[in-house]
Each structure stands twice: as C-alpha cells, then as structure tokens.
Amino acid sequence: MIKVIAFDADDTLWHNESFFQETEKKFFALMENYLPQHTVARELLKTEIDNLPLYGYGIKAFMLSMIETAMRITDNTVPNETIIKIIGYGREILNQPVVMLDGAEEVLKELKGRYKLVMATKGDLLDQERKLKKSGLEHYFHHIEIMSEKKEDDFRKLIKHLDLQPEEFAMVGNSLKSDILPVLNMGGHAFHVPYHVVWAHERVEGEIRHERFARLDSLPDLLQYV
Numbered sequence: 307m308i309k310v311i312a313f314d315a316d317d318t319l320w321h322n323e324s325f326f327q328e329t330e331k332k333f334f335a336l337m338e339n340y341l342p343q344h345t346v347a348r349e350l351l352k353t354e355i356d357n358l359p360l361y362g363y364g365i366k367a368f369m370l371s372m373i374e375t376a377m378r379i380t381d382n383t384v385p386n387e388t389i390i391k392i393i394g395y396g397r398e399i400l401n402q403p404v405v406m407l408d409g410a411e412e413v414l415k416e417l418k419g420r421y422k423l424v425m426a427t428k429g430d431l432l433d434q435e436r437k438l439k440k441s442g443l444e445h446y447f448h449h450i451e452i453m454s455e456k457k458e459d460d461f462r463k464l465i466k467h468l469d470l471q472p473e474e475f476a477m478v479g480n481s482l483k484s485d486i487l488p489v490l491n492m493g494g495h496a497f498h499v500p501y502h503v504v505w506a507h508e509r510v511e512g513e514i515r516h517e518r519f520a521r522l523d524s525l526p527d528l529l530q531y532v
C-alpha cells in the first residue's frame with residue numbers, strides 16, 4: 307500500500323544533534339562566570355522555544371538565540387569577544403563535514419526503484435541544501451522538502467503535493483514529535499529510528515502503540531518492513 311517513503315535527514319540519515327550539543331556545552335562553559343551551567347542551559351532553551359515562531363529551526367536561529375541569551379543573563383554587558391566566540395561556534399557547525407549514519411546509503415539504494423523516495427527535513431534552507439549536496443545522496447530522491455515545521459497540516463500539504471492518500475505515505479525519522487506523531491495522526495505510516503541524543507524541545511514521553519507504527523533499532527531494519 308505504501309508508495310512513497312519520506313526520510314528525515316538530521317539524525318536519521320546524517321549526524322546533527324551531537325554537533326549542536328557539543329556547541330551548547332561550549333556556550334554553557336563560556337557563560338559560567340555569570341550563571342551556573344545548568345541555569346544557562348535552561349535560559350538558552352527558553353530563548354530558543356520563544357524564538358521558534360519567528361526564526362524557525364536551524365543553526366542561524368541557534369546562533370541568534372545564544373547571543374540573545376548571553377545578552378539577557380549579563381544584563382546587556384556581554385563583552386564583544388564573547389559575541390564573536392558565539393558566532394564562531396555557529397560557523398563551526400555550518401562547516402562540519404556531513405557524517406552519514408551507518409547503513410543510510412545502502413537503505414536508500416535498496417529502496418530506490420521500489421518506492422518513490424522523499425527527503426523531508428526542517429532547518430535552514432541553505433544549510434540543508436549544502437548538507438544534501440555534500441552527502442552525495444541527492445540522486446536517490448524524487449522530491450526534497452525542506453519544511454519550516456513538521457506538524458500534521460505540513461504533512462497533509464506534502465502528501466497533497468505528492469498526489470497521495472495518507473495510507474500510501476510512510477515517514478522515517480528520529481523525532482517522535484516531528485516525524486512520527488503528526489504522520490500517524492494524519493493517517494500515514496511511521497517508522498521511528500531513535501538517535502542517541504534528542505533536543506529537549508523534541509522529547510516525547512511514553513510508548514507509542516499503533517498499527518501503522520514501528521520502532522527500528524537502526525535504519526537498515528526498515529528493510530524488514532517495506
């Protein structure tokens with residue numbers, strides 16, 4: 307029944323969140339003269355969530371949120387050198403090589419031809435395009451969708467665009483909140499491939515039981531289902 311399989315990219319096809327978490331640690335250490343690290347962490351997450359409707363996801367939004375948090379917790383006395391360091395942290399992530407998850411390309415190779423493959427990811431448009439190009443995976447995909455949000459309505463738009471019924475669509479991704487729950491709710495199939503770190507804002511509690519859902523230990527396990 308499945309005709310199209312859509313893959314999330316960050317932390318599903320290639321590593322991403324681990325780079326952000328390493329950078330966060332540097333930022334917490336940079337600010338610890340002002341506040342304990344765990345308090346800086348809480349403040350940064352608050353800024354990021356407040357800024358999501360305005361800035362969306364991705365590295366540029368993350369950089370702006372680090373700068374804004376630094377300003378707030380220093381009562382606007384943060385030294386210029388600190389701001390320059392923060393911008394440098396963001397640029398470092400932008401320049402990271404694309405590191406694929408084990409088996410990702412093999413899975414795409416196996417499924418191409420049997421299904422139409424789609425990449426459906428959030429983040430900065432330019433950064434995701436750059437990563438896709440660097441990954442060398444572009445030719446496996448029939449369609450690339452860089453989304454500003456992954457909510458039920460965003461997936462409905464995507465399947466309408468692809469001329470599909472919900473049950474003909476399957477999503478594969480690491481985020482229960484963004485890749486799995488909205489797709490199940492709109493009537494699609496969803497395969498969860500957990501990644502070892504999850505951004506606090508993407509965490510979801512509890513187990514999912516659903517006839518159109520499966521949890522995979524790793525991406526190659528997808529081939530047992532489709």
Ligand SMILES: [Mg+2]
Pocket residue numbers: 314315316317318479480481
């Ligand atoms: Mg992801």
